Amino acid sequence: MAKGSAPGERRGGRKKGTPNKATADIKALAQQFGPEAIQKLVSIMHTSESDQACIAAVKELLDRGYGKAMQGVELTGKDGQPVQFKQIERVIVRSKD
Numbered sequence: 001m002a003k004g005s006a007p008g009e010r011r012g013g014r015k016k017g018t019p020n021k022a023t024a025d026i027k028a029l030a031q032q033f034g035p036e037a038i039q040k041l042v043s044i045m046h047t048s049e050s051d052q053a054c055i056a057a058v059k060e061l062l063d064r065g066y067g068k069a070m071q072g073v074e075l076t077g078k079d080g081q082p083v084q085f086k087q088i089e090r091v092i093v094r095s096k097d
Contacts, residue, residue, distance in 0.1 A: 038064070 005011050014020070044057040077083040 038061065041057045041061050045054055045061065048054045048057065075083050
Protein backbone atom coordinates (compact mmCIF):
# COMPACT_ATOMS: atom_id res chain seq x y z
CA MET A 1 0.00 0.00 0.00
CA ALA A 2 1.37 3.44 -0.95
CA LYS A 3 2.27 5.71 1.90
CA GLY A 4 1.28 9.38 1.94
CA SER A 5 3.81 12.11 2.53
CA ALA A 6 4.99 12.82 6.01
CA PRO A 7 4.01 16.18 7.52
CA GLY A 8 6.21 18.86 5.95
CA GLU A 9 7.57 16.49 3.29
CA ARG A 10 7.58 17.82 -0.26
CA ARG A 11 6.99 15.55 -3.20
CA GLY A 12 7.52 16.79 -6.71
CA GLY A 13 7.69 20.36 -7.93
CA ARG A 14 10.69 22.69 -7.88
CA LYS A 15 13.23 22.31 -5.13
CA LYS A 16 13.11 25.00 -2.46
CA GLY A 17 14.90 28.15 -3.62
CA THR A 18 14.78 27.29 -7.34
CA PRO A 19 13.32 30.28 -9.19
CA ASN A 20 10.49 29.92 -11.66
CA LYS A 21 12.08 29.95 -15.15
CA ALA A 22 9.49 32.33 -16.63
CA THR A 23 9.90 34.72 -13.71
CA ALA A 24 13.70 34.52 -13.98
CA ASP A 25 13.57 35.30 -17.72
CA ILE A 26 11.32 38.33 -17.22
CA LYS A 27 13.45 39.56 -14.33
CA ALA A 28 16.64 39.26 -16.43
CA LEU A 29 15.02 41.17 -19.30
CA ALA A 30 13.73 43.92 -17.00
CA GLN A 31 17.14 44.28 -15.34
CA GLN A 32 18.65 45.28 -18.69
CA PHE A 33 16.62 48.50 -18.44
CA GLY A 34 17.39 49.11 -14.77
CA PRO A 35 20.01 51.87 -15.15
CA GLU A 36 17.94 53.65 -17.82
CA ALA A 37 14.80 53.43 -15.68
CA ILE A 38 16.60 54.87 -12.66
CA GLN A 39 17.94 57.75 -14.78
CA LYS A 40 14.39 58.42 -15.98
CA LEU A 41 13.13 58.52 -12.38
CA VAL A 42 15.93 60.93 -11.45
CA SER A 43 15.00 63.10 -14.45
CA ILE A 44 11.32 63.13 -13.41
CA MET A 45 12.34 63.97 -9.85
CA HIS A 46 14.38 66.99 -11.01
CA THR A 47 12.25 68.32 -13.87
CA SER A 48 8.63 67.44 -13.11
CA GLU A 49 6.26 70.35 -12.61
CA SER A 50 3.84 67.99 -10.89
CA ASP A 51 4.49 67.45 -7.19
CA GLN A 52 2.74 64.07 -7.43
CA ALA A 53 5.07 62.85 -10.18
CA CYS A 54 8.11 64.13 -8.28
CA ILE A 55 7.04 62.43 -5.04
CA ALA A 56 6.27 59.18 -6.88
CA ALA A 57 9.72 59.21 -8.52
CA VAL A 58 11.47 59.95 -5.22
CA LYS A 59 9.51 57.18 -3.48
CA GLU A 60 10.44 54.65 -6.16
CA LEU A 61 14.11 55.60 -5.96
CA LEU A 62 14.14 55.33 -2.17
CA ASP A 63 12.28 52.01 -2.24
CA ARG A 64 14.81 50.59 -4.70
CA GLY A 65 17.81 51.94 -2.84
CA TYR A 66 16.80 51.31 0.77
CA GLY A 67 13.86 48.93 0.63
CA LYS A 68 10.24 49.72 1.34
CA ALA A 69 9.41 51.28 4.68
CA MET A 70 7.97 48.92 7.27
CA GLN A 71 4.30 49.35 8.03
CA GLY A 72 3.13 49.11 11.59
CA VAL A 73 0.10 47.01 12.41
CA GLU A 74 -1.99 47.51 15.50
CA LEU A 75 -4.28 44.73 16.60
CA THR A 76 -7.07 45.20 19.07
CA GLY A 77 -9.76 42.93 20.33
CA LYS A 78 -13.45 43.58 20.71
CA ASP A 79 -14.29 47.22 21.52
CA GLY A 80 -10.64 48.25 21.42
CA GLN A 81 -9.65 45.91 24.23
CA PRO A 82 -6.42 43.88 24.10
CA VAL A 83 -6.49 40.78 21.94
CA GLN A 84 -7.26 37.70 24.00
CA PHE A 85 -5.51 34.48 23.10
CA LYS A 86 -6.64 30.98 23.88
CA GLN A 87 -4.24 28.11 24.20
CA ILE A 88 -4.20 25.80 21.20
CA GLU A 89 -2.96 22.32 21.81
CA ARG A 90 -1.93 19.87 19.11
CA VAL A 91 -2.56 16.23 19.92
CA ILE A 92 -1.20 13.52 17.66
CA VAL A 93 -3.07 10.26 17.85
CA ARG A 94 -1.52 7.18 16.28
CA SER A 95 -3.54 4.10 15.49
CA LYS A 96 -2.33 0.69 16.62
CA ASP A 97 -2.31 -0.63 13.02
